[in-house]
Amino acid sequence: MNAAAEVRRHDDADVLVGDVASALLDRIESAQARGEVPHIGLTGGSIAEDLHRELARRAPDSSVDWSRIVFWWGDERFVASDSPDRNALQAREALLDHVAVDPAHVHAVPGSDEVATAEEAAEAYSATMRSEGAGFFEVLMLGIGPDGHCASLFPGHPALEARDAIAVAVHDSPKPPPDRVTLTFEAMERCRAVWFIASGAGKAEAVARALADEGTVAETPARGVRGDETVWWLDEDAASAL
Ligand SMILES: O=C(O)[C@H](O)[C@@H](O)[C@H](O)[C@H](O)COP(=O)(O)O
Known part of the structure; x- marks a missing residue:
């Protein structure tokens, strides 16, 4: 498992974030040069926030062409859409509000002020993805938790078993807030590239488990993710147990 994953090591978090930002901008430029309107999957978490800020800094x-990118999220916290807990709000404040995106191309998961349950939010988000033909993200970015979770796919959770679904609801998340919506492994598999981004010694053991020859997806969900291309962008601390 994960035999095809590529690992790119960086001296520290700043170099890591700078390299991911360059690679992402290059990849988007190439897709746009081919006449495509690339679909990009954003993630939540601290390293993602640093990346979003760096992208905004480099944008000028x-x-x-920011108006020719379609934005999605790999997962979202099921809270009110103006809650500071929202991955979408974090991305807006750090990046999307600072570049000329087309608002019609920004597809956040509905919040708890918009639909009644995380299940409804997952269904609405899946329906939007289907109607936009967003099967193939150019790049889906993912963080990894110290427990090996990615997006909102947590160890031992039923969402790991979801089949024939694009996005599903998650309850009792060990990382707050408890109610969430996540893409499924099946949806992630259709991405052209999945980029894991991890920084810090706290991620080292989870990264090593995700990339080990032996282990299970139930224990380390990040093992279950494979895009056509899977890249692990790591700083030396996060790579220290490899
Ligand atoms: O909603 C979320 O919290 C996430 O999308 C989650 O999967 C995150 O990416 C990882 O937990 C890493 O987060 P940190 O970079 O903050 O450790």
Whole structure:
């Protein structure tokens, strides 16, 4: 498992974030040069926030056409859409509010002020993905938790077993808040590239388990993710147990 995963090591978190930002901007530029409108999957968490800020900082010097990108999220916390807990709000404040996106191309998971349950939010998000034909993200970015979770796929949770679904509800998440919506493994498999981004010694053991020859997806959900291309972007601390 994960035999095809590529590992890219970086001296520290700043270099890591800078390299991911360059690679993402290059990838978007190439897709746009081919006449495509790439679909990009954003994630939540601390390293993602640093990346979003770095992308906003570099935006004026890049030739990316931000209005020709479709934005999605790999997972979302099921709270009110203006809650600071929302991955979408974090991405808006750090990146999307600072670049010329087309609001019609930004597809956040509905919040608890918009639909009644996380199940409804997952269904609505899946329906939007189907109607937008968003099967193939150019890049889906993911963080990893110290327990090996990615997006909102947590060890031992029923969402790991979801079949024939794009996005599903998650309850009792060990990382607060408890109610969430996540893409399924099946949806992630259709991405052209999945990029894990991890920084810090707290992630080292989970990263090593995700990339080990032996182990289970139930224990380390990140083992279950494979895009056509899977890249692990790590700083030395996160790579220290490999
Ligand atoms: O909603 C979330 O919290 C996430 O999408 C989650 O999967 C996150 O990416 C990892 O937990 C890493 O988060 P940190 O970078 O903050 O450790």
